[in-house]
Amino acid sequence: MAKIGLYLCECGPNIADAIDLDRVAAEIEKDGKVAGIERHKLFCSADGKKFLAESIKKNGFERFVIAACSPKQHEGTFAEVASDVGLNPQMFQLVNIREQCAWTVPDKEQATGKALRFIRAAVTRVQYHQALEQKEIDCNPDVFVIGGGIAGIEVALRTAHKGRKVFLAEKGELGGMLKERGLLFPAMEPAGDFLGPRIDALRNNPQIELFENCKVKEVLGFFGSFVALLETQEGKEIELKAGSVVLATGAQAFNPKELAEYGYGKLDGVYTADEIEKRGVGKLLTESAKPVKSVAVIHCVGRDKLGYCSKMCCVNSMKIARQIREQSAETEVVELYRDLCLPGKGYDRFYKETEAKGVKFARFESVEVTGGDSGLTVKYKQPGGTGAELAVDMVVLSTGLAANPSNPELADMLSISVDESGFFVEEHAVLNPVSTMTEGVFIAGCARGPGDTRDTIVQASATAGKVLSSLVPGKRLQLETRTSEVSEKLCVGCGTCVTVCAYGATTLDESRHIAVVNEVLCRGCGNCASACPSGAAKHRHFTTRQLNQEVTEILK
């Protein structure tokens, strides 16, 4: 039998006060299964680790049990000590006598009894531990960007460098919401002047591979080693490998059809801001059947339904109002707003400039658009309750931004969440706004919430920075050592383990009619081993024998 050492950690007063460690030591010694017992005030301290290492070496222990705290806290610490003294890091067992005994069993006698059972179980279990090999792979520095709007384009351009490839998948055409914008506020520059060169740069960059009209079918793996499966419109599948994933799925304009009060889709002359931009303000004014002498721009369309302020629509609608005034000086434009949202640099000035161009502003509490032979009527309630009416030739609905409907599906694939509005949830809304709960998965632009083009560029740059600093080419990635394996001899290929694997690590080898485990993807959760009825799927560090011996000892 291997020479086993037992170490009892006092964890300051945490364990020492709640458990009779002298009795524990005496009883375990009586069992005669360990070759030595030592105790220390705090094994996780620098002093404690040194003491542990020296003791293992001095006594020539081949395996050891350490009764201390939760493995979540210090399993890694003691695995390092094991490595340092030349033992395989699997050759010890950490027993949690702090959280599971000292802190949760008030009676000292009972706590001591429970600790004794756990320690005995560990002493038995550790005899069956097997040395496992620590495998490493090269970290994949490549980046997979989902979404070809301005956010995705920026991230791709900023991360594509020598030694790092970028794959960009877009389900439709490149350009996102920006390709249908006329001018960009506040500078009033044509969006095309800005977007066009960027798309050209994207297409000409040898480090960037574009997949237009491609849907993301599946993403497996983890930080440093993701495997994505794309599907082209023709149904062809493409597999690509990357170290990180950037979600830049953007947003879409809220569709006001479902809100009857605006008459959208029913009344002639009612347009959304997006439609106006798509068709061009000038074109709309000149091609109209009768001259457009008056326009009402209604703000906050969809705000209540969406449940948030979309931030960019106030200024965007002013941009349209200004364009109308500039192109047709005799056209009256009234902006009907609920609250004006003008945050940050330049936007308040933009508002004042708009006013100076003769655009009128009026506040409303509720609004309704009706149609008649003579034109459109906008009835609205002013603050305080008095009603007012405007007869206009055209109504522009300033709509908010809704989340991309494919977000939940992608979130599912990447084990992250979407909020109640369908936007991806950040790792921390304030402190980590462009990373997510899954390491190596980042967000940029309107995928995380509504914003304007400037916000999107800022975020995309931040995301690119995160990606670049975390995925350094040449970095080595340590794989999970405690993985599962499937016995070729026992497996009948029923596929149970494939169904329960949350990481896509088990697959069926159709030719041999058995299941196989991909060691790079396996995270060692043990789902397969617990679901396999024949024991063909087995967890390397939680074997039936190890668990059976452990449990039997506890229940003795």
Place this chain on the structure above:
Amino acid sequence: MTGATIQAKNGVNGAVSAVLKSLKDSGCVDAVLVPTRVKSGETFVYLLIRNPKMLDSCAPLPPVMPVQGARALQSLTRHGKVEQTVLCVMRPCEVRASIELAKRRQVDLENVLFMSLDCPGALRTRDYVNDPEALDKRYQGILNNWEGDGLRPTCETCVHFSCEDVPVDLHVGLVGTKEEEAVIIGVSKRGEELLDKAGIECSEDVSAWQVEVEKARDKKAGNRSKVVSELKDKAAGMDNLGLLFADCINCHNCMRVCPICYCRQCFFDSSDQVRLRAEDYFAKAQARGGIRFPGDMMQFHLGRIYHMGLSCVGCGACEDGCPMDVPVSQVFAFAGDEVQKTFDYVPGRSTDEPIPTLTYEEDELHEYEDA
């Protein structure tokens, strides 16, 4: 539902064999997998028949079930789909077991068709081999009156004896039909086409038969709840359970004949992983005064219930194969009923119904949560 009356002057077997022949002649079926009496006469085996002449002697509804049909189909399709169309003639429980195996990729249903028959139950194989002639006669009586002595206890409580909740293509109705007559029904679209091609016109109303099936099912359901409630008392607690299994000799025959126990090697046969060291047995004996050997008998049965209870179709093969008359099947039915109800799962009902333990539902089983 409509069907066609078929003449059964030479018994059910003769009538069905005639149908099988016309299906084979029509060319829609390449082979028939059907029980047939062995030459010596005392038992039945599944034959894969290609020569229509051999269908003359087939026994679609034998009095016993020495081999569960799903096992026969499993050995035919284990390595993947068959290229020729095979019509499997089976009892409903055998079809259902085949479906459960298909969900576990042990049976490939492509090009496989099923025909089932109203099943009054089966006699115990051991009784039958002792006196085939007398038991043949007894079974004929059971078929005529739809009741009689000597049926296996599991069969007395079976509510899936007809084609409801059984995904068959063709079904032969026998309950309550006139003597020397049966009805054949195309249950699936495929089944209707088969009968059409074989020139069997199915335009008769079969509601009279359906009413009889309902009546018979009510009776069996009554038997079932009675047996289950009796068993509930008998099987409560480890001590009682130990008594129920006391006669077990650890032969594991119940596992070997179980149609859905599909492992290449049973976990409990495969290694000594679950067995303890001698010193641990001594410690256990010390604690309890004495322990039974070999030590894993209960673990084997509980393990099998845990693995297979959810998918148990209640065919009774385990109990039929038990040399010691341990009521294995009844205990399985009892445990299976509970867990199947919990998941609203009917084993063998449809290949589209996923095995509940392999699917994740966020919103379920709240009754088992802590308050």
